[in-house]
Amino acid sequence: MTRLHVISAATRPTSSGRPLAAWVGERARAHGGFEVTSVDLAEIALPFLDEPEYASSGVYTNPHTLEWSALVDSADAFVFVLPMYNGGFTAPFKNAIDFLYKEWGGKPVALFSYSAGPTGGAPAAEMLLPVLTRLGMLPTERRVAVPGINALIGPDGFQAPEGLAEELAGMLDEVAALASEPVSA
Numbered sequence: 001m002t003r004l005h006v007i008s009a010a011t012r013p014t015s016s017g018r019p020l021a022a023w024v025g026e027r028a029r030a031h032g033g034f035e036v037t038s039v040d041l042a043e044i045a046l047p048f049l050d051e052p053e054y055a056s057s058g059v060y061t062n063p064h065t066l067e068w069s070a071l072v073d074s075a076d077a078f079v080f081v082l083p084m085y086n087g088g089f090t091a092p093f094k095n096a097i098d099f100l101y102k103e104w105g106g107k108p109v110a111l112f113s114y115s116a117g118p119t120g121g122a123p124a125a126e127m128l129l130p131v132l133t134r135l136g137m138l139p140t141e142r143r144v145a146v147p148g149i150n151a152l153i154g155p156d157g158f159q160a161p162e163g164l165a166e167e168l169a170g171m172l173d174e175v176a177a178l179a180s181e182p183v184s185a
């Protein structure tokens with residue numbers, strides 16, 4: 001079974017990403033074929049990159065890096081639940097990505113973005129793509145963007161607009177297909 005990590009890439013204590021990522025995790029479990037682990041970047045609480053060696057060396061000295069490495073390494077594929085700040089991806093998430101290298105490589109990744117405004121964070125996902133391909137990740141062609149996030153978070157969590165579950169399911173189908181393809185030499 002594909003081990004899918006759903007990473008909530010936000011760190012604010014009042015993040016809308018948390019209930020949204022919980023919903024994505026539920027849908028991924030219901031999709032079937034995935035062993036889903038929910039990862040909250042706020043709980044991981046990484047400092048700014050503080051390793052003396054390049055991540056590509058795989059030589060880590062700090063316990064927080066070793067733990068983050070083991071967690072990411074244990075995934076076969078990812079969904080990144082990604083907020084948009086000032087038209088781009090967030091600094092804490094880029095920092096978390098930069099901590100590691102080989103742990104990301106060759107793995108499918110689906111981008112599920114959100115924002116307060118009308119773009120749903122699509123520009124942040126677009127901006128992240130070259131970073132992911134530089135790491136040798138395999139981004140899905142489909143991406144999902146959720147606009148107007150603030151109006152969709154209520155006391156019962158995230159209220160999905162009509163059609164969103166189907167959009168996510170399509171993207172997860174692609175993750176499953178990419179994960180089942182043999183890795184090319």
Ligand SMILES: Cc1cc2nc3c(=O)[nH]c(=O)nc-3n(C[C@H](O)[C@H](O)[C@H](O)COP(=O)(O)O)c2cc1C
Binds near residue numbers: 015017086088119150
């Ligand atoms: C620093 C910052 C910058 C933001 N910039 C934008 C923006 O450029 N466009 C937009 O639609 N929303 C923007 N927002 C609103 C966020 O998309 C919205 O608050 C979303 O919930 C943020 O994710 P979070 O709640 O997980 O932190 C910004 C929010 C923050 C905190």
